[in-house]
Amino acid sequence: MVLREIAEFSSRGDTHRTILDGLKFRKHSAQEIDAILKAWTDNTPLPGVRNSPNHMHLKVGTWRTQVHIHSFRQSLQNPDQHINHFAQNYAAGHMLILDGPSRIGLTAEQNRGDLKDPQSTFARLLTDDSRRQSLRDILFDAFGLYLGMDISEGASIHLRYGNTAPPNERSVEDPTLEWMRNALPVNQWSDGMKAFTGMLLLLRAGDPKIMIIDEPEAFLHPTLAYKLGREIAQTASQGDKQVFVSTHSSQFLMGAIQSGAKVNVVRLTYQQGSATARMLSNDDIRVMMQEPLLRSANALSGVFYEGVVVTEADADRAFYQELNERLLAEESGRGAPNTLFLNANGKDSVNKIVGPLRALGIPVAAILDIDALNPETNFPVLLDAISYPKPHNSIKLERTGVWSDLISDDKKPKSDGGIALLNGAAKEKAENLFDRLDQYGLFVLRGGEVEHWLPGLSVPRSKRWLRNIFEALGNDPKALNYVHPGDDDVWAFVDRVAAWIKNKARRGIPL
Template structure:
């Protein structure tokens, strides 16, 4: 659906704007107030607005042009019939779906030929009909809205296209077993889809897997007993609900484009890492696109460990100028695999304005306290948004500073004067 995204900023002031070919997952990282969340808002606006204009962070998005016959086939899955008294123009069609958050019906009337023309030439503007169509399949989630993803949903007509992600899970055994495996590994419980509230589907957590599909999907005594012994997911913690909701929507839902602000909200660090890994794997080889703004190095680490191609974009803003830099997985992997760098949390540096590396933890605490007092006193020598790390010894200071500088993160090392005994250097240019 989307092929390229161009940001307003480049790697430094005056450099060309960053333009990247999109992978299934694009993760925005950076310090607070750097434009991560703003990027998601502008991406959504660009997709769903006919006359979209440049934003503060996002300059342009390129769309993939559909082949007419393939788009006609895709469109058939979302055509709906008019209700009693509803007037549909002769040249128009009704396209609809259910809102995955509250289960409400969303539908719009579009001119068929104009929609086909827009879809085959999506980068021409205005694209009134294609923007309306894409808005149906674009989902943006914030800290609270993701919790409603696990609410009961209408089952719909199970002989036709599944109207929501729970219905898709119910009829698609491959998707259901995939989600069940992940949930079992994360929480030690089996996720099951309960149809016994006739006309609606609900999620439960069971202490055992169903013996067969009929036990899970039937209405007989055996099925009712099985589901009555399982716990409703609605009664679980916010972390469990958020994890399962995002996972089921991305694996079984129909949004072409999903935007999630801080997916780590409500999640323990280990769950954040698992979520990053699983959603990256789930979107591999699909035409779906996921855009994420995160402050979590654990979620980012999970995405990188997923093995699929992802884009990691670091954005910064100092109140005057902005930067945007694409961070390659090849440069991040050594930081993750190095035991020293992993143990001191070096990936957290991606979310700070600058990094200071000291030799020992006592040194780190000392210099960090000095910086805090300077900031409290309003002294301009204080560094706002600075991360202090300890390298454990002077020989490894450069091992931390060097890769951070290669990623475009301002980094400096502070070493004891005895470094002069070794020629005054502990790295190539420290």
């Protein structure tokens, strides 16, 4: 919907909008306007349109219009104050819209026309050897095949893919004809291949200033989605272009980001009547991508989920993810649906994933062993990551006091039962601290560590704990030894994490 509103605003002006507040366009200098009028002037009048004083005919590709010269200049000099005229007489001629159905048809044959004045996309590409070779190199990298443009059939241009580079496509000599006979027409390849080819061909052969692309990853293998994201972003960066893309593909997003082009990510959500819009700026993204942990954990995939859970280690992640899947399978409203489970490299790096994703409005819960309270852990950065209200002096003192109680008399809270080691006021103080952290999505294990969940299963608590616990849990829901969710222990804990993720009034998401 927001892409449609951008397209309507850019082509028609100030129309009715539901999501989009508005667009602002760059002002043009007098010299730029002179150059535009010189390049666009078309002395061939529009059919049925008579020449009017102080007007001129403009043409960009197949787009033609007649404009009042003074009004045209005003609209380009100050587009925001003359938005309707600017959109209808300038921006509309620079816009490219690619939705799902149109992408498949981009590779259909096109009329060759007059190659001295090429009008169609194919004709412009056929007469531009450098652009055609650049596109061919990209497509060969993607498919291992060579694109060729066939002019041997009537007055049309057809696309073909062959195993070798085509001879001179602008001729009908014998080697060219032989290559065309052996190459397969593009319509005999997959929809993904046709969509990928068509989008890049249109972007490379044309010169759109505003490109609007809806779900470009449709029909594409993840590897191709990554390459398409990279190529679209790079093409956009080569000139005065703006690209608006809606996507649900983390591969496409990573390709765009790693292209080196300037990319802003806007995360739109709409759930139960509540809408949000959060932006992760290009500068913020670059900071994230400089962090190897975030790249290796594929943390940006979190933008496509309703919630994220971050654990200290991969074994923890696998365990909690499996339990959540079993809760969801019960179809009783338990568990966290559409939730991504990620792991950091130890508790001191959890904040590097939690903080940036929460800045996008994503409910990211962190699960840590009880030694997160240890003074050796960088507790302040965790508090910053979960947006715990400042100043932190009070909760830091509470954390120090609880940890001191836990380790008194040489007790080992992580391996010997967590707050079960405490009694009376000391235990109440610890519970109060954990309750407050839970409210902000920082779930510290009161029982010590992940290995101590499900004590009723006879599982050795060793380095092979994950393999042992998975074997004990069983893998066939119909088998007698399969462990279904209960109402206590770790099942109640995962429910508590899920409740925080699903709670729209949750604390810890920055405004």
